[in-house]
Amino acid sequence: MNRSVPALAVLCLAALTACGGGGGSENSTGEPRPSATRSQQAAPAERPAGLMVTPAEVKGFAVKPYDDEFALANSSSEMTADPPACAPLALAMNQLPLGEPQEDLTRVLAPESQGLNGTQTYVTLATYAPGGAQAVPADVKKAVEACGDGFTAKGSNGSTVYETVAGQDVAPAGEETVGFTATTSYQGVSHTVHTQVVRAGDVVGVYFAADGTAMVNGRTSDAKLPPAVVKAQSAKLG
Numbered sequence: 019m020n021r022s023v024p025a026l027a028v029l030c031l032a033a034l035t036a037c038g039g040g041g042g043s044e045n046s047t048g049e050p051r052p053s054a055t056r057s058q059q060a061a062p063a064e065r066p067a068g069l070m071v072t073p074a075e076v077k078g079f080a081v082k083p084y085d086d087e088f089a090l091a092n093s094s095s096e097m098t099a100d101p102p103a104c105a106p107l108a109l110a111m112n113q114l115p116l117g118e119p120q121e122d123l124t125r126v127l128a129p130e131s132q133g134l135n136g137t138q139t140y141v142t143l144a145t146y147a148p149g150g151a152q153a154v155p156a157d158v159k160k161a162v163e164a165c166g167d168g169f170t171a172k173g174s175n176g177s178t179v180y181e182t183v184a185g186q187d188v189a190p191a192g193e194e195t196v197g198f199t200a201t202t203s204y205q206g207v208s209h210t211v212h213t214q215v216v217r218a219g220d221v222v223g224v225y226f227a228a229d230g231t232a233m234v235n236g237r238t239s240d241a242k243l244p245p246a247v248v249k250a251q252s253a254k255l256g
Contacts, residue, residue: 063121091173108171119144
């Protein structure tokens, strides 16, 4: 079952409508949802909230809460990959923190001028104990090299097949950064998503871009990360 593509489309549309949360997936199994999603639990993590980019720092972009009601998984422990070596990529592309973070927070950004069309960028920030973030970029790079032929991400709410993965050159950011693209299909239409992982000290930022409206409307898409968002957020990480 390729559930997260339509689910991602719902997430994107919800982000553009103040996270109203309506809608559903045609692949719905009727399985019960967790009683509380990450977005419904306690207030935003204090340190990631202070490091998260604001609308004033990325003029022209709306910055909205992330509603994970339709997410593939609601926690990192619920996510696996086949083959297992690809697990870091599954986490990064599903707004879940890698490694063993102390706190994490996700926000959704979209150009205010695009209305209900176009790319949404998901920014997930995670903070770690001293030294705890250092392995994250290397783990992602190793997974990219191992998973070029694709993999299946499996969560508590379904699974998604990523057909290809490829490393991508990205602008320097933080102390370490790694970028990659992945392709997935929904109803016979191919979609390319872009991800960049940035480490600055004991903080990791994961930036993920997808065009959910194209998925819903049956249009092919290649959702690139907005340079202004990447630059502003990476600069704020220090």
